[in-house]
Amino acid sequence: MHFNTVALVGRYQDSGLDAPLRRLGAVLQDTGCTVLIEAETAQNTGVTHFTPASFAEIGARADLAIIMGGDGTMLAAARQLATFDVPLIGINHGRLGFITDIPLGSADEAITGILNGAYVQDERILLEGRVMRGEQQMVSGLALNDVIINRAGRGGMIELRVECNGNFMHSQRADGLIIATPTGSTAYALSAGGPILHPQVNALVLVPVAPQTLSNRPITLPEDSILNITIRALGRVESGASVHFDMQTLSNCQEGDRIDVRRSPHRVRFLHSQGYSYFSTLRSKLNWNRMLHPWDDPDDNSR
Template sequence: MAERFRHVAIVGKHQAPGIRPVLEEIAQFLCSSGLEVSLEADTALNTGLTGYEALSNEQLGRQCDLAVVVGGDGTMLGFAREMAHYGVPLLGINQGRLGFITDIPTERWRESLAPVLAGDYEMESRAMLEGAVLRDGESIYSALALNDVVVSRGATAGMVELKVSVGDQFVANMRADGLIVASPTGSTAYSLSAGGPLLHPSIGGWLMVPIAPHTLSNRPIVLPDVGEVRMEIVAGRDASVNFDMQSLASLLHGDTITVRRSKHQVKFVHPQGWSYYATLRRKLRWYL
């Protein structure tokens, strides 16, 4: 049996209709199981839930030893980046559509959560990306990403041209609608839509996937997650970069986006018997 949890944070997609009763039921269930319960401050404010201490992300990171995230993968992505600095493990209850990283269905949260609280669970660590934008050699923006770093063309412009290097080796000048550098977790996100392969989360690698490349021989590449990927803006107007859901627009020619493995990881808690392949079967509808 794994270590039992003592202080649980609850985070919810507070914009979702009907989420308050679900959060309230989960909070009551946790309290009745003898755990201390706190709410993420925005969740408490926007749902009107009372009776539980509302804490900032920093306070949650320092005080809690488990966070229950109720929502979709977007909710999980945002909160995972916040908790990565503190190493708080996350358990996802899916109220979204796909739910690759919020893998417990809403209708089964009680039967899934009970054994976890009793110490019967699996812990999994996922690698993160650390990206920055350099202008004239100085960093003007930096962020963490669990899924991917995406450089995209401007909304009204044609293609963007990127000079791509991996480590100290030049790869190519790529002309495309954009370029994705994805972690194994991100291989089921935008990268998959752009034709990239799936990577098992235990693999120490990244994907580099061009979006609608001008040259059809520009294909997805699997890279080792060591060193640094550099993408310099050579041509194209109003290019932007996204670190998961964090954006920086209006990049200039000569700006360089760097991506490397972060020292931080995200920890996910799964019910005993969880299977990555079962998740793929269910979410991608690989039925017999």
């Protein structure tokens, strides 16, 4: 891949983001790249000496987009750029950083290496979903992590009827239901008791949130499954139900609304530094066995 035009996207709500954006932009220009900066990032950070561009313009012009922020910033950028097939690099200016995996302190060196061809490519599936009220489509959206149906306020559980490829699976009463990609399996789905799916596993996972019946367990389905979830009853929930696409919310769903979820035809491409390991990320973020046998950890330089 040749990266002639590179776009910068940042979590502009973070203080102190202007300096690393300027520094990274200068590194890119020194290598001969044309640098774009996402328009709201430029406006809110004051980094205006690179060419401002909308996400649509970035999709049309850029060969690469570098996202500086946390995983939420990456999720938002991935949904915007997925239809353009622009590869993404994540620089962690947040906290956890499962998909923004390059530390800010080593960003310049890592980006220079990637521009010179020292990278690992990683493709991730997306979900697409819509909320139907009768024959009317209320909203639709893409999700890199998950589509979530849950109760919107205080009160009782909601009742959901779940179908897969036109076949009835089950009805459940719960606080909600998570439909997650392998990328999203380490997000809310993991907190709710779901399994971790390796990104190369071609599957989706359904995870009930606090189900009334404890036999309602997470289930893994083929990635080409078409899911239809109907809100059968809202019980004593005062504020209705909500649907989230990567935590972007449609509230005030009604009884009888149907949520259709399937794999999107688009994929997101991540580029990582040479030597990237998904298992290293899990060890780092989930603290797997760090205190048991540190000599087994290739990332531990203390030995």
